[in-house]
Amino acid sequence: MPQIEETQPKYLQIAHHIRDQILRGDLRPGDEVPSERQLAADWSVSRPTAARSLEALSNQGLVEKRQGSGTYVRGLAVNRRARELYGRAKQTGKIYTPGEYAVITSAGWLEAPNYVAEALRLASGSRAVHRRRVTKNESGPITISTSWFGADVGERAPKLCDPDRIQEGTLMYVESVTGRQGSYAEDRMCARLATEDEAADLELDPGDAVLIVHHVVFDLQDRPLEFAEATYPPGRWAFEQGYPIS
Structure with a gap:
C-alpha cells in the first residue's frame, strides 16, 4: 500500500521559510538572516538543527556566512515567480x-x-x-x-x-x-x-x-x-x- 509521506525535516521547513522570505523580497540582498541562536529559540529546535537550516540556504546559494559577523542574503539574481x-x-x-x-x-x-x-x-x-x-x-x-x-x-x-x-x-x-x-x-x-x-x-x-x-x-x-x-x-x-x- 502507498505510504503517506512524513512531514519535511524541521531544518528544511526553516530553510524553506527563510528562502520564501528572500524570494518574496521581504529579505533583500545584504540583509542579515536570523542567527542559529535566534532560529533555535523561534522554532523550538536544537542549535544543530538551526545550523543545518542555514547550511541548506548556503548550499542553495541564497546566503553567505561572514566570519564573526553573521549570515547575510546574497545578491543573487532570481526569477520572482x-x-x-x-x-x-x-x-x-x-x-x-x-x-x-x-x-x-x-x-x-x-x-x-x-x-x-x-x-x-x-x-x-x-x-x-x-x-x-x-x-x-x-x-x-x-x-x-x-x-x-x-x-x-x-x-x-x-x-x-x-x-x-x-x-x-x-x-x-x-x-x-x-x-x-x-x-x-x-x-x-x-x-x-x-x-x-x-x-x-x-x-x-x-x-x-x-x-x-x-x-x-x-x-x-x-x-x-x-x-x-x-x-x-x-x-x-x-x-x-x-x-x-x-
Missing part, C-alpha cells in the same frame, strides 16, 4: 519589492489564443481580458508576463482593462471584486528561443533562450480563475520546493 509575488501581496499589500515596477504594455479584450482558452476552459474563439506587463528594476527589464481572465471575471473587474498599475496585484484585485478566492495553482515550465518582441522588451540578443512559465490559478470550486504566461531572461535562477527521493 507568481507564487512569490502572490505571497508578497498577501503579506504586504504590494506585489513588487522596492525598486521594482511594472509597465503595462497592453490591456483589454482579445480573442483568447487556443492554449489560453483551454487553460481557462473557454470555448474556442472566446474573448477574454488580458494584461501584458514588463517588470523592471534598476538593472533593466526582468520579466514579461500576461494575465488572462474569462469574460465572467472581465465584466466584474473593470480595472483589468485600465493601463494603470494595480498596486495590490491583479489576482488580489480580482478576488476582491468577484468574491472568488484563489485556492491552488499549477505551473508548467519550458525553455525556448525568445520571439522578436520578447527579445526587444527584455533587451536580449536575437536567439537568446528564455524560460516560459504557464501559471493557472484555481478557485475554491476548482474552476480556473487566472491564466498567466511569464517570460524570464536567461541567467536568473528559479527555485522549487525540495522533495524527498527515497
